[in-house]
Amino acid sequence: MTITENLLNAVRDIEPIIRQYAPEAERERKLSAPVAEAMHRTGLYRMWRPKAFGGYELDPVSGFRIIEAVSRIDSAAGWNLQIAVAHDLFAPWFDDSAAAEIFHADAIxxxxxxxxxxxxxxxxxxxxxxxxxxxxxxxxxxxxxxxxxxxxxxxxxxxxxxxxxxxxxxxxxxxxxxxxxxxxxxxxxxxxxxxxxxxxxxxxxxxxxxxxxxxxxxxxxxxxxx
Missing domain, CATH: 2.40.110.10 (Butyryl-CoA Dehydrogenase, subunit A, domain 2)
Incomplete structure (x- = not known):
């Protein structure tokens, strides 16, 4: 099974959590902590991070598929995910030591x-x-x-x-x-x-x-x- 397939399966696994807390996100005006934690735990925030930092180095289209899958469940969760992984793309401007410190495996x-x-x-x-x-x-x-x-x-x-x-x-x-x-x-x-x-x-x-x-x-x- 490919990394993309694993991450798409992870989205399906956490779908009940995303759906459960979608109303809370709208009410509290922020993504709920359980959803952010679920996306972190399953590695979704690391899709475009280099393997050297614990990421998956997915190609753009595979990443878009995962963002789309989350967004179909809840637009706020999908929006937050794409914002975070998009900021990974600024990491190459920093030197090696800074990139390792800022964009580590647990970074959002x-x-x-x-x-x-x-x-x-x-x-x-x-x-x-x-x-x-x-x-x-x-x-x-x-x-x-x-x-x-x-x-x-x-x-x-x-x-x-x-x-x-x-x-x-x-x-x-x-x-x-x-x-x-x-x-x-x-x-x-x-x-x-x-x-x-x-x-x-x-x-x-x-x-x-x-x-x-x-x-x-x-x-x-x-x-x-x-």
Whole structure:
């Protein structure tokens, strides 16, 4: 049996849990913990993670089949799953040590990218501040991925072309605050609240220049670069 078939069987196994807690997700405006735990336990969050980090390195179409299978059961669960696995695709921008620390086997990386946060250089890394909207799955995240513009002495750092110097960053979820403001009529279970952080330190290697990817990390070869 292939990995894809195993994961599709896993979706069928946890279908009763997803269905049971779908009304709670709509009522509480976030994916329920038992559903997130079931998707984590069965490895769904690792479908596009490299084998070096405990993932399955599935091809895109196989991944889409699994997301589709979850979404047929509950749209909020499918939305949260696709958001998390999509953020795995930003891992190749980070160096090998950061990728291993951020995208480990138990990781659930989520995020949003606008507006960009503020990054202030300090010894060993950056202090990150800012508030970003529409962070689906925030309550079950292990890290928040996003953009940050570098500031020096209160001024935005610009490159030679006059553009903001932007980094892709990761911030531990434990260092951020979820702002309870996802009050909508539809997709309530996606839990797409704002996330705020204030003067949070992250090490230098948890950032990377945001530019076209030239050389991915060692774990991101083969299927990921084909």
């Amino acid at each position: 990386p989520v995020g949003a990218f606008n507006p960009a946060r503020k990054a202030v250089p300090v010894a060993g890394g950056y202090r990150i501040s800012g508030r970003t909207s529409y962070v689906s799955g925030a309550h079950h995240a292990t890290a928040f991925i996003g953009f940050a513009n570098v500031h020096d002495d209160g001024e935005l750092r610009l490159d030679d072309d006059g553009n903001a110097v932007t980094k892709i960053i990761a911030v531990p979820a434990s260092e951020a605050e979820i702002v309870d403001n996802w009050n909508t009529m539809g997709m309530r279970g996606s839990g797409s609240h704002d996330v705020a952080m204030q003067d949070v330190f992250i090490p230098e290697h948890w950032t990377a220049p945001w530019r076209p990817l030239q050389q991915p990390g060692d774990a991101y070869t083969g299927r990921f670069t084909a």
